[in-house]
Amino acid sequence: MKTLVATLAFLIAVDAIATRESAFRIPVSDFDPSQIEEDYSDPKWSVLDLPGRERTEYALIQEENYARICAKSHNTASGLVYAVDLDPREYDVIEWTWKVDAAVPEGDLTKKKGDDYPARIYLTFDFDPADLPFVERVKHTLIKTFTNYEIPLRALNYVWANKAAPGTVAPNPYTNWVQMVAVQSGNQNAGTWRMEMRNILDDFRNAFNEEPMNITGVAIMTDTDDTKSSATGYYGDITFRKSTE
Numbered sequence: 001m002k003t004l005v006a007t008l009a010f011l012i013a014v015d016a017i018a019t020r021e022s023a024f025r026i027p028v029s030d031f032d033p034s035q036i037e038e039d040y041s042d043p044k045w046s047v048l049d050l051p052g053r054e055r056t057e058y059a060l061i062q063e064e065n066y067a068r069i070c071a072k073s074h075n076t077a078s079g080l081v082y083a084v085d086l087d088p089r090e091y092d093v094i095e096w097t098w099k100v101d102a103a104v105p106e107g108d109l110t111k112k113k114g115d116d117y118p119a120r121i122y123l124t125f126d127f128d129p130a131d132l133p134f135v136e137r138v139k140h141t142l143i144k145t146f147t148n149y150e151i152p153l154r155a156l157n158y159v160w161a162n163k164a165a166p167g168t169v170a171p172n173p174y175t176n177w178v179q180m181v182a183v184q185s186g187n188q189n190a191g192t193w194r195m196e197m198r199n200i201l202d203d204f205r206n207a208f209n210e211e212p213m214n215i216t217g218v219a220i221m222t223d224t225d226d227t228k229s230s231a232t233g234y235y236g237d238i239t240f241r242k243s244t245e
Helices: 002-021 134-146 200-208
Strands: 023-026 045-049 057-063 066-074 077-086 093-100 117-125 155-161 169-171 178-185 194-199 215-223 230-241
Touching: 023 077, 066 215, 093 117, 093 155, 155 200, 169 200, 178 194, 178 200, 194 200, 215 230
Parallel strands: 117 230, 155 178
Antiparallel strands: 023 230, 045 077, 057 066, 066 230, 077 215, 093 194, 093 230, 117 155, 117 215, 169 178
């Protein structure tokens, strides 16, 4: 009997380890954004600032007995970034929960003046600038010369759009180095928590027609600077999983 109990305990422990290894969680709800530049101890979190933009307000709240991050934007744009080093061929599925009060009325993912979203999940990928075509290498050099902004060379944005049909994939109007994926759109599901799941490999290949390198960062971002409007978004935890599990 003792042998049976010991064997069962061992199997349970092995299963628990396998479960932990099959998923990687971004602890969105485990920190207070107001402390991020003061006395916050996790070096993986940082603020994503945009040149010449005021910051969006991020706060830790309690809703439906869960800790969430609430983002309020009033003609502002900034994000919260969590540094990672994940192989999307291993962790190829991303899951997250989010909610918005409403879509941005003037939002339009095809126009610079409409590049605003009440909620977005922003994935950046490692990419060697030497692999850019010549003209794009020149553009990248100019950007690095005249600004301190670290524009990603490969990024996917999962967004709550305004009028783009869910599933739409389009280049960001500012740069095709960033590709937009409309996951939700409009106000049909506004005001309710939504759980989303996307295959990162499929989305990256569809957007860039190439294979991705490692994921280097995961950001949450609510912005309304291009439409000069306001929006409120809410974020729960983000999890990367193996589709084989």
